[in-house]
Amino acid sequence: MADVKEVAIGLSVLAENAQERGRRIHVEKGVMALNDQYAAANRQRLEQAGVRAINVLSSPGSGKTTLLARTLQELKGQRRMAVIVGDLATDNDAQRLQVGGATAVQIQTGTFCHLEAAMVSRALDALELAELDLLFIENVGNLVCPAAYDLGENSRVVLFSTTEGEDKPLKYPRMFKSADLVLITKSDLTEVLGFDRALALENLRQVAPQAPVLEVSARSGEGLEGWYRYLQQPTG
């Protein structure tokens, strides 16, 4: 009798353990894997059409739209350009960017704090890529989340303005480390703000040594020559 009882307890303990233990499945899958598939498809599509795509990133209010509007106006006739612009709400930016005959496609993300490759893929459907040389993708204003999403672009340009402070790059290392070019915008306000240019440049050198830096003002036109020269390059 005692033996049977012991065996019964032993079996139920074994069953419990087996239930708890389970078996391991190796997954090794990046959470961005699906986004990366869309990004690769976008990249191929843009390459085949001979379009250079630039992902433009910054905090809200750094001057992305103002700079792009001026760029579209001044390079009109030199480059065939279009813009895809992402915001949570409104198509105000797309309206502002319909300059110099350029097509502007608005993506309203609703609640998404960043653009993803699938959204850009749908926006590409609304453009005649064969008729373009240069495509700007103005990302949602946010220095955190957009850094993680490859959209299929050729280059990433990260902006921050003189009003945001010299240590901005230190606060958002991932974003600045992913930049191919950094623009310090609203440079016309440097003196009135007491913005320490040397400190900002040194912080950038420390966090993002890979990125050339240009100081620009979309309002005064200062530094825009360098920006336009960068855009005339075939790649990078």
Place this chain on the structure above:
Amino acid sequence: MHELGLMQSVLEIAEDYARREGARAIREIGLRVGALSGVEPAALEFAFEAAKQGTLAEQARLAVQWVPLVAFCEACTVEFAVDSPFGIALCPLCDEPAAALKRGQELEVEYLEVV
């Protein structure tokens, strides 16, 4: 970061793999998260507890492996760990800032434990 959205993606991947293996429940999800991924530990836990309801992972634990930042100095051809909270990767040999990151930006589902 938008940890809830990220956890929903994690659970989609987890359920997909679990179903393919004929599992009836997920006991543990192993994640690899890089120091520079932008993901916040407490937010991730919170999001996991919220998002796992009604899924195969309803009774699951989250096991997070935090991956430190490792940079590579092109000039000295040496890999090194980065302590700086600002992601300033100064090469231990030449003291110059290094741009190339070998590890530390991951967000991956490493494994599942299922029954």
